[in-house]
Amino acid sequence: xxxxxVCNVGQIVGGTAACAWSITRAFPDAKxxxxxxxxxxxxxxxxxxxxxxxxxxxxxxxxxxxxxPDLVILHNVSSENASLWSGAFTIQYVxxxxxxxxxxxxxxxxxxxxxxxxxxxxxxxxxxxxxxPQPAQPRRKIPGRLRIGRICTPSARKWPDCLxxxxxxxxxxxxxxxxxxxxxxxxxxxxxxxACQGRATFLxxxxxxxxxxxxxxxxxxxxxxxxxxxxxxxxxxxRAGCIPIVDARGGFIEQxxxxxxxxxxxxxxxxxxxxxxxxxxxxxxxxxxVQQLAxxxxxxxxxxxxxxxxxxxxxxxxxD
Numbered sequence: 001x002x003x004x005x006v007c008n009v010g011q012i013v014g015g016t017a018a019c020a021w022s023i024t025r026a027f028p029d030a031k032x033x034x035x036x037x038x039x040x041x042x043x044x045x046x047x048x049x050x051x052x053x054x055x056x057x058x059x060x061x062x063x064x065x066x067x068x069p070d071l072v073i074l075h076n077v078s079s080e081n082a083s084l085w086s087g088a089f090t091i092q093y094v095x096x097x098x099x100x101x102x103x104x105x106x107x108x109x110x111x112x113x114x115x116x117x118x119x120x121x122x123x124x125x126x127x128x129x130x131x132x133p134q135p136a137q138p139r140r141k142i143p144g145r146l147r148i149g150r151i152c153t154p155s156a157r158k159w160p161d162c163l164x165x166x167x168x169x170x171x172x173x174x175x176x177x178x179x180x181x182x183x184x185x186x187x188x189x190x191x192x193x194x195a196c197q198g199r200a201t202f203l204x205x206x207x208x209x210x211x212x213x214x215x216x217x218x219x220x221x222x223x224x225x226x227x228x229x230x231x232x233x234x235x236x237x238x239r240a241g242c243i244p245i246v247d248a249r250g251g252f253i254e255q256x257x258x259x260x261x262x263x264x265x266x267x268x269x270x271x272x273x274x275x276x277x278x279x280x281x282x283x284x285x286x287x288x289x290v291q292q293l294a295x296x297x298x299x300x301x302x303x304x305x306x307x308x309x310x311x312x313x314x315x316x317x318x319x320d
Contacts, residue, residue, distance in 0.1 A: 012043055035056050076096060134214060179200045259290050
């Protein structure tokens, strides 16, 4: 099978390209081509090796036909100035709401997103995520201290101005916590450093930055206005045994329902969650449980079963 994926962005640290990468790894027995509708960064090309990558200005039937795939998977491809080739089955994998190009089958990355788009729950296919790479030089754990991190795309949209005010009381209430921020824009770093009373470390956002989750006791994510449709970073962190403490919204809730962790609605909820994880033995038990369940639900092999079943059904319907 020759599988072509078309992504709306060419940045591997974003959700859609990362999902496309997971598909190439979940189906190693297929031939893969990946096209991006924005500039393809070098790190993205390297991550997708040895598979072919292309940069298209638009998704057109002519461009698809030149690659001649058996199956096309679109990732958030808009219906504007786009067309499909009739010679291949097409799946539109929706990662956020918007006007998407109609396909033979449309699927959604979470139940929450399907509801937002007024689609049926049976059209939901949860993503698979890789087991994060181990850090090359892991930092030494200090007895009696916790390390809690936030990892996010390095854009102002993902790092709202209210974050320093959110972390100020948490840092005061939990002086035994050290804070890591991966992807924080430079302009916000001084304010967050001050809010965390100097116990903050800022780390560069990169494809391999996911290795830091192995060093964290918990992943803490809060955004007052932006709801994550799925939240790959939660699943990846959980696969490393990093306990999620996140907003009680969007795709986060679905993941917590199956792997555990803590969903929070208020600043007090976040603070109480940190307090509850203070005991080392109970924290270790929860970490192992979260990791085991995340490996079962969000591994690439589990993803292959979910998506492979849909592809098989689509092929059978076409044959009929």
